[in-house]
Amino acid sequence: AYAYDNVLYIVTGEIFPAVAAQSWDDFVKNRIFTPLGMSESGTTTAFFTSSRNAATPHAVDDGKLQPVPLDSVDNISPAGGIASNVTDLARWLVCRLDSGRYAGGRLFSERQAREMWSGQTILPIPDPPPPLAALRASFAEYALGWRLRDYQGRKIVSHTGGLAGMSSQITLVPAEKLGLVILTNSESDLMAALTYRLLDDLLGAPRPRADWVAAFAQAAQIARASADSTLKVARAGRDSTSQPSLPLARYAGPYRDELYGEASVALENGRLVLRFGRSPAFVGDLEHWQYDTFIARWRTKHLEDAYVTFALTADGFIDRFQMAAVSPLADFSFDYQDLLFRPVATSR
Template sequence: MCLSANPPAQASDNGGGDRTVEALDAAFDDAFARYAPPGLAVGVIVDGEVRYARTRGELVAGGGQGIDRATLFKIASNSKAMTAALLARLVDQGKLDWTDPVVKHLPDFRMHDAWVTREMQVRDLLIHNSGLGAGAGDLMLWPEPNLFTRADVIRGLRYLKPAYSFRSRYAYDNTLYIVAGEVAAAAGGAPYDVLLRRELFEPLGMSRCQAGEWRRDEAGNVAQPHARGEGGRQVVVRADDEVIPDVPMMAAGGIRCSLDDMLAWVRMWLQPERFGLDADGRPWLSQRQREDAWKTHMPMPLSRRMRDWDDSHFSAYGHGWRLTDVDGTWKVSHTGTLSGMYSAVTLLPQKDTGFVLLINGNADELRTVLTQVLVKHFTRPDDPSLTVAHYAALLAAERAESADVAQSSTPEEARTRASVRDAAGFLGRYRDPWFGEVSICAEGEGVGFRAMKSPKLHGAVMRSGERLLVDWHELGADAQAWLTFTTPATGPARLTMAKVDPEADFSYDYEDLAFERIGDCPAP
């Protein structure tokens, strides 16, 4: 892989800056060598100053255009804190209240249960307590591009059956952040992206951030997402067209920003008295709204890894932020994950420290390891053993343990393409009330599955023993889905789906689909 020149890290001279740069350079180099991402950008804020900022790699692997501090990356779910902060600005301006019923601002909003519809408040949209299962409705957001609109997403919520009682437990969702963005638009009197630029990007000097529809070449310097291809080579996946559309998922995970933009965002949160003032010298957010953003609104599960690695004692969700303790100090953070793009924002408020990672590749382990080393540099600075190699070894041990469990399961059946004759009993068009229409029809010598509103969900129907599954043409094996057809005594035939890999990303929320047959396949 061709790499751009590696520019020197930047540091301030106070407070042991040289030692910090040396340690962070070592971690950056080790992580880059071990995981070889297409591009990586890392920045660290200490005491209100950029103590470290470094980039390496390319916009497109092998393309020769280097990543720099102005390069735009998808920040994915780190968009959520920005949506929450936008709503907080509107609360400060008296345009809404956290306890407002959602239907006050969006009269057509409906959840599956009428009581939940009535009782759901604006604050509930941000804290993953709706009762929906994790990732419910995400198939309306990705894979991208698709033909769903924000109106489709909001309308679809009424058909998603809850998995739990309202406000009873944490389950991560994206769709209600889409609703939150539309509440902001209704209360603020302008589209979400217009409000975001006016209320957040411009006053905070985040001049490169993009939301809504924009043109790739006008913005310039845009990192493209990558995945591993043959031989481990980094290849672009879902490359941007010239026009970047205003996608429905914008408020949940569709914003793009540069490293410098994200460092401005972090600095504002850490030192609001210096960097959180508007043009008139007034606080960009009131103290009350800052406190609400980092307040425990919904308890989260405390993982074994958090206990073992960080000696954590609590885990919770605020307004667009995850909250926990690490080695006796408070941590406020979030990650962002989209196919081919990873981000992380971590704040240690009691140490006046924060850092940002932006990566244009599928890089879960890189993000985990490097974030952990950065945290430990500030929470356990006297322990030189907490290196990239150390945490990579711990992850390898976790994988080995998981592999041992997997090997004890039933071996996978051989898979063959389902024939039209084999599939004669279930060919046809099917419809789900929130996802829309799909067809399961003859394609060449076999059978294909095609979703009308989600073109990437197009694949071959396969037989695996006595079961059927769909193998998508443009998605990885982790996205494969079982197909189960039933014929009730009365009424149309039905189709349900489930992940082949139970550990696959929850955004493949096939289990929420309930199709009914609506007609025959179109004539050839």
């Protein structure tokens, strides 16, 4: 089975001081950036914000494209914290396409290069929405940090990246010694549309060629319509006359998830407020939905609302609460469904 995971990349970053006698940030700089001449790349939010030419993240909020707060990912940098530009990333792709070679030597061996692009896990191949039917792959695998598939009769090696208001895609065609870098300061599918438009041109796809910008826009419209329908059904089935099982004060207290850590629920001015201990942006007012389910309306913009459902023990005490994204379109990184918070016993 396959599930996308950032956690073990973060764990790997923590191991660097023990095995390499330097931080992950220093290792990347000394072993990759400096040898390849990637002088405009860094690994911290401070590096990015210090640039005079840093892009501002944008996303659609309240139906309007507008700037959104910049994600701070310093604590998970090994999983996606590198800030770079097309010029520097092109240097990286040239090295990758030449099996690790660069002007001064090698970053990794030819054997390691083959291993990194060898399939490790078979991926399911779902049917794309009708506007993207031509993108159905014949094979799909996950390699060592890369996705593998076919397109126009060639093996494609790629990966995307995304933070709030930012999305990117790197695509390589090893047989053609071709590499593409698309960096955008938005959350649209423009990066994918541009990638396939360029692949069609550079690989000599038959004419007439697809209008990928229009196709991805149509697919997004279909997804939005489906999501709207799901939310409409949920609203129609809601029992708006129901009440929580307990007085609100009984839901308040400290909670803990075995993986995430601490969270708290407090009663403030007659309403419940949820706070995640390690994520300052995640402070949400709990709006009653039905029964023992609330919706967390996060005070920080551009965070996905979440259902928060409490479960009781047989004697009427809080046993746990679990969460789920409200919108079917929520990015997979809002993996609320993996959390299971239980009350923390407090001394009396």
